Amino acid sequence: MTYHLPPEWYPQDAVMFTWPHENTDWAPYLTKVEPVYIEISRQVLKRQSLVVICHDEAVQKHVRALLNTSDINIGDMDTHQLYTFVIPCNDTWARDHGPITLINEQKKALSLDFVFNGWGNKYESSLDNAINKSLLKQPAIHAEYKAVDLVLEGGGIEVDGKGHLLTTEQCLLNPNRNSKLNSKLSREKIEFELNQHLGTQKVLWLKHGYLAGDDTDSHIDTLARFAPNDTITYVQCSDESDEHFDELNKMEQELQALRNCDGLGFNLVPLPMPIACFNEEGERLPATYANFLIINGAILFPTYCQEKTDKTALEQIHKAFPQYDIIAVNCLPLIQQFGSLHCISMQLPQGFLA
Template sequence: MNFRLLPEWAEQDAIMLTWPHKDTDWADNLAHVEPVYIELAKHITAQQQLVVVAHNELLKTYIISLLNKAEINLERVHFVVTPTNDTWARDHGPLTCSALDNADQLKIYDFTFNGWGNKFESKLDNQINHTLVKALSDKKNQYQVLDLVLEGGGVEINEHGVLLTTSECLLNKNRNPNLSPNDIETLLKSHLGATHFLWVDHGYLAGDDTDSHIDTLVRFAPNNTLVYVKCDDKSDEHYNALNAMEKQLQSFKTADNTPYSLIELPWPKAVYDNEQTRLPATYANYLIINNTVLVPIYADANDELALTQVQKAYPKHNVVGVNCLPIIEQFGSLHCITMQLPRGFLAGAA
C-alpha cells in the first residue's frame, strides 16, 4: 500500500500543542506565553478538537483550570501526559500520511527529532509520539518509528505530492550525515510519497535555530501556489538571501511545466529581545486548521497586509491574526508550536 503525506489543508481531527512549563526555556516568560496558547486553544476548539501534551499531571490540572477560566469546551480537548523538554510540536510531532487508494487508511510516522542538529536536549520530546499514538490514535492506523532525522517544519507538501524543503536544513550534516541528497530523496519518496522535490537553496531568518526550516520562508497553498516572505528593505541583512530565494521560486515549474503562482508576504520590522538578539518574525509561519488560517502577527504596520495576502492563498478559509510576539522570544512562531492531526487520526473523533 502506497502512502502520501497529507497537505496541511486536508481535513483535520485535531491540532496538537505541547504546553510550555517551568522546566523549559519558557520559564521566565510563561505569563506572556500562556495567553497565546489559550487564544490558540479557543480558535482550534471552535473548529475541531485539540490535543494537549502536558509534562505531568500537575501541569494537566493547571491547564484544565486555564481552559475552564477561558470557557473552552473541554469535551473537545484530549490530554497526553508525558515528560517534555520543550514545546515545538511541529518538529517533534508525528507526520501523517494517507493511503493513495484509501483515504481512511492512515500511516503515522515517528521520525527522529534530535533538537535541530543536537543543539538542544530532545530525548523526552523524541518519545512524545509513542505515548500520543498509544493513548489516542485510532487502532486501524499504522504507526512506524524511523531512524531518520526529520522535523515537520522542514518539509511542505502539496496535493500533487510535490515536496518543498530547504537544502540548508535537510542536507545539513547535523541531521543525517551519512545520507546523500539522493538517499534523502529516495527515503522521502518511499515514506512520504513525494513525487517531485523543490529544493530552496537560499533564505534564512536571523535568530532561527532550525537551519532554515521551510515553514519560516515558503509555504504551499492549493492549486500550485507558493506563499513566501519577501524582504524589500535593501538595508536589511536578509535582503540578498531572500531576493535570491524569490528568483529561485520564480524558476520553479509544476509537473506540466508551468510556473507556480507566487503570493508574497510582507516583511515585518526587525524585532529584538532584551539582549538585542534579532528574533525570527515571519508571516509565513501560519497554521491551517479546518475552515481557518491562523496567522502570526507582531504589532507591526504590515500585519493587515499579511492577512490580506494569506487570504488570497486560501480564499475558502477565514483568516485570523494571532499576536505571536511572546512566542518569537524563544525563536519560533505559531506554526512551530503546533502540529495537525488529520481526519481519522484520533480514536472516536467522528
C-alpha cells in the same frame, strides 16, 4: 495500501500542542505565552479537537483548569474534544517532534515517528524524541504507528498533495541531521528517502533563504508555504538595508524558477517582511508571516503588533486562501523563544483519532 502525506489543508481531526512548563526555557515567559496558547486553543476547538501533551500531572491539571476557565467554546461537543496526555517533554515545538501523519485512499492514518535530534544536537531532545511512541499508544488514537530511522522535522518540509515536497538545502542536507546519509551531502539519497516515506514524487529544493534568530537551519515553514491551486506564499524582503534582502531575493528568484511535475510554474503570493523585532539582549527574533497554521476552514495567522505590516500580510494571505477565515494571533510572545505559531503546533488529519 499506498500512504501519502496530505497537505495541511486536508480535513483534520485535531491539532497537537506540547504545553510550555516551568522546566523549559519558557519559564520566565509563561505568563505572557500561555494566553497565546489559550487563544489558539479557543480557535482550534471551535473547528476540531485539540491534543495537548503535558509534561506531568501537575501540568495536565493546570492546562485543563486554564482551558476550562477561559471561555473556550467547543464548536461541536459530539466531535470536538480536548485530549490531554501526560508524556514528559523537553520543550514545546510540536511541529518538529510531533507525528507526521499520512493517509491512504481508505482514509486510514499512519503516523511516522522520525528521529528528532534537537535541530542537529543543539539542544537536549531525548524526551521530545520519545513523545510520539507514547502518544500513539493512547486508546483515543486510531492512527497506526511506524518508527523511521531518519532525522526529520515537520517544519523542514512542505507538501501540496500533488506529489511535490518543498524544502531547503541548508536544513535537509545538513550533516547535523543525517550524517550517515549526508557524508557526501547526497541530495539523491535524501530525495529517495523522502519520496519513499512520504509518498511524494518530486522534491523542490531552495538553496537560499534564512531568518536571523532561527536556529533550525532554515526551516521551510518560516520562509515559503504551499497553498491550494498550485500556489506558494513566501517571505519577500523589499528593504535593501535589511540583512535578509540578498538571501530572500535570491530565494524569490528560485521560487519563480520552480517547475511542478507537469513542467509548469507556481502561482506566487509574497508576504511582507515584518519590521525587525529584538529581545532584551538585543538579539533579532525570527518574526515571519509564513509561520501560519491551517485548520479546518481557517488560517491562524501570526501578527507582531505592527499595524501597517500586519494589515498588508493579512490582505496577502487572503489572496492565497480566499475561502478561509483569516484569524490574527499576536505571536510576539512566541518569538521570544525563536519560533512562532506553526512551530508550536502539529495538525493531525482525519483518521488520526478513534
